[in-house]
Amino acid sequence: MKKRILVADDHAIIRDGLRQILADTDDLEIAGEAVNGNETVARVRERDWDLLILDVSMPGRGALELIKQIKSEKPRLPILVFSMHPEEQYAVRALRAGASGYLNKEADGTLLVAAIRKVANGGIYLSPFVSEQMARELMPGGGGEPLPHKRLSDREFQILCMLAAGKAIGEIADELCVSVKTVSTHKTRILHKMGMHNAAELIRYAIEHELV
Missing domain, CATH: 3.40.50.2300 (Response regulator)
Structure with missing residues:
Protein backbone atom coordinates (compact mmCIF):
# COMPACT_ATOMS: atom_id res chain seq x y z
CA MET A 1 0.00 0.00 0.00
CA GLU A 137 24.19 22.73 20.65
CA LEU A 138 24.38 19.50 22.66
CA MET A 139 28.02 20.05 23.56
CA PRO A 140 28.88 21.34 27.06
CA GLY A 141 28.29 25.05 27.03
CA GLY A 142 26.04 24.77 23.99
CA GLY A 143 28.90 25.39 21.57
CA GLY A 144 29.59 28.87 23.00
CA GLU A 145 27.60 32.08 23.29
CA PRO A 146 24.53 31.93 20.99
CA LEU A 147 24.51 34.29 18.03
CA PRO A 148 22.10 37.24 18.39
CA HIS A 149 19.58 35.90 15.85
CA LYS A 150 19.25 32.66 17.79
CA ARG A 151 17.77 34.60 20.72
CA LEU A 152 14.81 35.69 18.61
CA SER A 153 11.41 34.04 18.77
CA ASP A 154 10.33 32.05 15.71
CA ARG A 155 8.10 34.89 14.48
CA GLU A 156 10.81 37.50 15.07
CA PHE A 157 13.31 35.36 13.19
CA GLN A 158 10.89 34.98 10.28
CA ILE A 159 10.45 38.76 10.08
CA LEU A 160 14.21 39.31 10.36
CA CYS A 161 14.76 37.11 7.30
CA MET A 162 12.03 38.94 5.39
CA LEU A 163 13.46 42.34 6.27
CA ALA A 164 16.92 41.16 5.30
CA ALA A 165 15.54 40.00 1.95
CA GLY A 166 14.54 43.61 1.26
CA LYS A 167 10.81 43.34 1.92
CA ALA A 168 8.98 46.43 3.14
CA ILE A 169 6.99 46.38 6.37
CA GLY A 170 3.69 46.66 4.48
CA GLU A 171 4.66 43.76 2.22
CA ILE A 172 5.57 41.61 5.22
CA ALA A 173 2.27 42.48 6.92
CA ASP A 174 0.34 41.40 3.81
CA GLU A 175 2.23 38.10 3.51
CA LEU A 176 1.78 37.24 7.19
CA CYS A 177 -1.82 38.50 7.33
CA VAL A 178 -1.06 40.82 10.26
CA SER A 179 -1.15 44.59 10.72
CA VAL A 180 1.67 46.96 9.80
CA LYS A 181 1.77 47.98 13.46
CA THR A 182 2.40 44.36 14.50
CA VAL A 183 5.32 44.03 12.08
CA SER A 184 6.74 47.37 13.24
CA THR A 185 6.54 46.21 16.85
CA HIS A 186 8.37 43.00 15.97
CA LYS A 187 11.03 44.99 14.12
CA THR A 188 11.60 47.19 17.19
CA ARG A 189 11.99 44.09 19.39
CA ILE A 190 14.36 42.47 16.91
CA LEU A 191 16.60 45.54 16.87
CA HIS A 192 16.57 45.68 20.67
CA LYS A 193 17.37 41.99 21.16
CA MET A 194 20.17 42.09 18.62
CA GLY A 195 21.64 45.35 19.87
CA MET A 196 21.22 47.12 16.54
CA HIS A 197 19.85 50.49 15.52
CA ASN A 198 18.44 50.20 12.00
CA ALA A 199 17.48 47.88 9.16
CA ALA A 200 20.80 48.41 7.39
CA GLU A 201 22.62 46.79 10.32
CA LEU A 202 20.17 43.87 10.25
CA ILE A 203 20.74 43.34 6.53
CA ARG A 204 24.51 43.46 6.95
CA TYR A 205 24.31 40.94 9.79
CA ALA A 206 22.02 38.64 7.79
CA ILE A 207 24.41 38.63 4.83
CA GLU A 208 27.43 37.96 7.05
CA HIS A 209 25.66 34.98 8.65
CA GLU A 210 24.17 33.66 5.37
CA LEU A 211 20.55 34.19 6.44
CA VAL A 212 19.66 35.50 2.97
Missing part, protein backbone atom coordinates in the same frame (compact mmCIF):
# COMPACT_ATOMS: atom_id res chain seq x y z
CA LYS A 2 1.38 3.40 -1.00
CA LYS A 3 2.20 6.06 1.57
CA ARG A 4 -0.35 8.87 1.33
CA ILE A 5 1.34 12.26 1.20
CA LEU A 6 -0.13 15.73 1.69
CA VAL A 7 1.82 18.52 -0.04
CA ALA A 8 1.41 22.06 1.33
CA ASP A 9 2.98 24.62 -1.01
CA ASP A 10 1.53 27.75 -2.60
CA HIS A 11 3.42 27.21 -5.88
CA ALA A 12 1.65 24.93 -8.36
CA ILE A 13 4.93 24.21 -10.16
CA ILE A 14 6.38 22.70 -6.96
CA ARG A 15 3.29 20.59 -6.29
CA ASP A 16 3.24 19.37 -9.90
CA GLY A 17 6.97 18.64 -9.81
CA LEU A 18 6.64 16.54 -6.66
CA ARG A 19 3.70 14.66 -8.14
CA GLN A 20 5.71 13.84 -11.28
CA ILE A 21 8.77 12.70 -9.32
CA LEU A 22 6.77 10.43 -7.04
CA ALA A 23 4.69 9.04 -9.93
CA ASP A 24 7.69 6.83 -10.77
CA THR A 25 7.74 5.24 -7.29
CA ASP A 26 5.81 2.15 -6.19
CA ASP A 27 5.40 3.15 -2.55
CA LEU A 28 4.66 6.90 -2.50
CA GLU A 29 1.80 9.04 -3.82
CA ILE A 30 0.62 12.64 -3.53
CA ALA A 31 -2.92 12.15 -2.22
CA GLY A 32 -3.73 15.74 -1.29
CA GLU A 33 -2.63 19.36 -1.68
CA ALA A 34 -2.92 22.63 0.23
CA VAL A 35 -1.88 26.17 -0.72
CA ASN A 36 -1.86 28.03 2.62
CA GLY A 37 -1.71 27.48 6.36
CA ASN A 38 -5.43 27.34 7.06
CA GLU A 39 -6.04 24.91 4.21
CA THR A 40 -3.16 22.76 5.44
CA VAL A 41 -4.71 22.45 8.90
CA ALA A 42 -8.09 21.62 7.39
CA ARG A 43 -6.64 18.92 5.14
CA VAL A 44 -4.61 17.44 8.01
CA ARG A 45 -7.82 17.09 10.02
CA GLU A 46 -9.67 15.36 7.16
CA ARG A 47 -7.83 12.05 7.27
CA ASP A 48 -4.76 10.20 8.52
CA TRP A 49 -1.82 11.03 6.28
CA ASP A 50 1.50 9.19 6.19
CA LEU A 51 3.52 12.36 5.58
CA LEU A 52 3.13 16.13 5.28
CA ILE A 53 5.57 17.91 2.97
CA LEU A 54 5.47 21.54 4.09
CA ASP A 55 6.84 24.71 2.50
CA VAL A 56 8.22 27.39 4.83
CA SER A 57 7.00 30.44 2.91
CA MET A 58 3.27 29.98 2.39
CA PRO A 59 0.95 32.96 2.98
CA GLY A 60 -0.50 33.41 6.46
CA ARG A 61 0.84 31.81 9.61
CA GLY A 62 4.53 31.01 9.78
CA ALA A 63 5.53 27.43 9.07
CA LEU A 64 7.05 27.01 12.53
CA GLU A 65 3.76 27.95 14.21
CA LEU A 66 1.98 25.64 11.78
CA ILE A 67 4.25 22.71 12.62
CA LYS A 68 3.60 23.17 16.34
CA GLN A 69 -0.16 23.27 15.87
CA ILE A 70 -0.23 20.23 13.59
CA LYS A 71 1.98 18.20 15.93
CA SER A 72 -0.28 19.11 18.86
CA GLU A 73 -3.29 17.76 16.95
CA LYS A 74 -1.60 14.92 15.05
CA PRO A 75 1.54 14.06 17.02
CA ARG A 76 2.25 10.94 14.96
CA LEU A 77 2.15 12.72 11.58
CA PRO A 78 5.70 13.05 10.18
CA ILE A 79 6.53 16.44 8.65
CA LEU A 80 9.23 17.06 6.05
CA VAL A 81 9.96 20.74 5.50
CA PHE A 82 10.77 21.42 1.85
CA SER A 83 12.09 24.95 1.47
CA MET A 84 13.91 27.36 -0.80
CA HIS A 85 15.56 28.93 2.26
CA PRO A 86 19.11 27.96 3.31
CA GLU A 87 19.30 25.43 6.13
CA GLU A 88 20.89 28.00 8.43
CA GLN A 89 17.65 29.97 8.39
CA TYR A 90 15.06 27.43 9.45
CA ALA A 91 16.30 23.83 9.69
CA VAL A 92 17.12 23.58 13.40
CA ARG A 93 14.09 25.68 14.36
CA ALA A 94 11.82 23.46 12.24
CA LEU A 95 13.16 20.31 13.90
CA ARG A 96 12.67 21.84 17.34
CA ALA A 97 9.09 22.70 16.41
CA GLY A 98 8.40 19.05 15.59
CA ALA A 99 9.46 18.43 11.98
CA SER A 100 11.22 15.17 11.17
CA GLY A 101 13.36 16.56 8.36
CA TYR A 102 14.38 19.63 6.38
CA LEU A 103 15.31 19.60 2.70
CA ASN A 104 16.29 22.45 0.40
CA LYS A 105 14.35 22.72 -2.87
CA GLU A 106 17.62 22.64 -4.79
CA ALA A 107 18.08 18.96 -3.84
CA ASP A 108 18.02 16.52 -6.73
CA GLY A 109 15.18 14.04 -7.25
CA THR A 110 17.07 11.05 -5.91
CA LEU A 111 17.83 12.76 -2.61
CA LEU A 112 14.27 14.07 -2.40
CA VAL A 113 12.74 10.60 -2.79
CA ALA A 114 15.19 9.15 -0.26
CA ALA A 115 14.33 11.86 2.30
CA ILE A 116 10.58 11.42 1.75
CA ARG A 117 10.84 7.64 2.17
CA LYS A 118 12.90 7.98 5.34
CA VAL A 119 10.57 10.45 7.03
CA ALA A 120 7.37 8.72 5.84
CA ASN A 121 8.64 5.49 7.40
CA GLY A 122 9.23 7.08 10.78
CA GLY A 123 12.84 8.16 10.36
CA ILE A 124 14.53 11.54 10.61
CA TYR A 125 16.30 13.23 7.71
CA LEU A 126 19.22 15.47 8.64
CA SER A 127 21.80 16.85 6.25
CA PRO A 128 25.44 16.83 7.45
CA PHE A 129 25.17 20.59 8.07
CA VAL A 130 22.09 20.30 10.29
CA SER A 131 23.54 17.30 12.13
CA GLU A 132 26.63 19.34 12.97
CA GLN A 133 24.59 22.34 14.12
CA MET A 134 22.49 20.21 16.47
CA ALA A 135 25.53 18.35 17.77
CA ARG A 136 27.22 21.65 18.62
